[in-house]
Amino acid sequence: MKSLVWLALSLFLVPSIFAQPQGYLYDEAKVPHYTLPDLLTTQKGTTVKTVKDWETRRRSEVLALFEEHMYGRSPGRPAKLSFHVVEEAERVLGGLADRRQVEVRFAGKADGPRMTVLIYRPAKARKAVPAFLTLNFRGNHTIHADPAIRLPHSWVRGRTQGETVNNRATEKGRGVAAHRWAVEAILKRGYALATLYYGDIDPDFDDDWQNGVHALYPKPKPNEWGSVATWAWGLSRAMDYLETDQTIDARRVAVMGHSRLGKTSLWAGASDPRFAMVISNNSGCGGAALSRRTFGETVKRINTSFPHWFNDNFQKYNGNENACPVDQHMLVALAAPRPVYIASAVEDRWADPYGEFLSGLHANPVYQLYKLPGMPAAKQPAVDQPVMGTIGYHVRTGKHDVTDFDWEQYLKFADKHFKAKK
Numbered sequence: 001m002k003s004l005v006w007l008a009l010s011l012f013l014v015p016s017i018f019a020q021p022q023g024y025l026y027d028e029a030k031v032p033h034y035t036l037p038d039l040l041t042t043q044k045g046t047t048v049k050t051v052k053d054w055e056t057r058r059r060s061e062v063l064a065l066f067e068e069h070m071y072g073r074s075p076g077r078p079a080k081l082s083f084h085v086v087e088e089a090e091r092v093l094g095g096l097a098d099r100r101q102v103e104v105r106f107a108g109k110a111d112g113p114r115m116t117v118l119i120y121r122p123a124k125a126r127k128a129v130p131a132f133l134t135l136n137f138r139g140n141h142t143i144h145a146d147p148a149i150r151l152p153h154s155w156v157r158g159r160t161q162g163e164t165v166n167n168r169a170t171e172k173g174r175g176v177a178a179h180r181w182a183v184e185a186i187l188k189r190g191y192a193l194a195t196l197y198y199g200d201i202d203p204d205f206d207d208d209w210q211n212g213v214h215a216l217y218p219k220p221k222p223n224e225w226g227s228v229a230t231w232a233w234g235l236s237r238a239m240d241y242l243e244t245d246q247t248i249d250a251r252r253v254a255v256m257g258h259s260r261l262g263k264t265s266l267w268a269g270a271s272d273p274r275f276a277m278v279i280s281n282n283s284g285c286g287g288a289a290l291s292r293r294t295f296g297e298t299v300k301r302i303n304t305s306f307p308h309w310f311n312d313n314f315q316k317y318n319g320n321e322n323a324c325p326v327d328q329h330m331l332v333a334l335a336a337p338r339p340v341y342i343a344s345a346v347e348d349r350w351a352d353p354y355g356e357f358l359s360g361l362h363a364n365p366v367y368q369l370y371k372l373p374g375m376p377a378a379k380q381p382a383v384d385q386p387v388m389g390t391i392g393y394h395v396r397t398g399k400h401d402v403t404d405f406d407w408e409q410y411l412k413f414a415d416k417h418f419k420a421k422k
């Protein structure tokens, strides 16, 4: 009887345990002992003592290690990249925003691989405004019910019935992800929102590199771009456009992403210093969470379920995290001295909230070289109690998702850091 009561109680109190994939480590007491690679010791064993040492020697080394062993090396900007404003309107969303939709053609061809960037900016803005640049999961048209948003032309993952037909987006998808996008709040605070569908860059399935921008390049070698790096490459191409857009202040663009797209925003921030701020929302394994903890999702599991996300070299670290010359605190540190915000959710144990906090904390030595506060808390802050240094962090109530609470913190964090940059 007692055990039945206990079972009923635990089912009621901790439903999140049951929502996470089973057979993985969720017990903090069982996290193995591990030693993180030292951010301030070079491969040759010399100690990094100054910003100059970091910038001239160690930073490029760490970036190259991530390219070689994990995300993969990406090509640069294609010579024929071209931008085309395909739609534009003023005073939309009840007068709050001006809208622009821009097609970015990777090889300059209208029928070749391309992506569409949707931009809303505050209608009343007289000067160039700061922006959030964010990939979306299901098409630009899913972020808001605005009927003028173009449907994606590319392969889309089907979810709800009717939302896609043969993996093509339909009208039924309009606004289905709106709860994750605080569009009006962002605009009212004076920021633009630029978003694009990640599948336009590289469809998210193991297609042996046939589709999206990969159609233009040879099949990646074991140390070349996986899908996360490819999506980050697409963000850099969106940035190439934003730099030409007079209405956007390209020096104040925060790259933000959720989950696999949070992994992507971290890599985009690491590999492209034009992003002035980096925001990781519930990015977990391969994002902000330390791999060596093996808490929740592991390297082996992610490489098995999603073999196309990282490069082939990363497979070497399946069940062998300690052999990897990098861990995720080094990814956060690659953004320094730029601000980074890491957000976790209590019930998102698969993404290892504590491991996400720790990677921010262990990035501090690099921020300290710059005499910046980095992560301002030595211990993981209490639930729903954000902290904001040059690194920001919160673990909020609830599940793996993007909520208004998350956006509210990102807006505060952007106000804090972008105001000084005006």
Ligand code: GCU
Binding pocket: 258, 259, 260, 261, 282, 283, 284, 285, 297, 302, 350
């Ligand atoms: C899966 C995956 C995670 C990823 C998430 C998402 O849960 O295991 O690594 O972050 O999908 O992108 O939604």
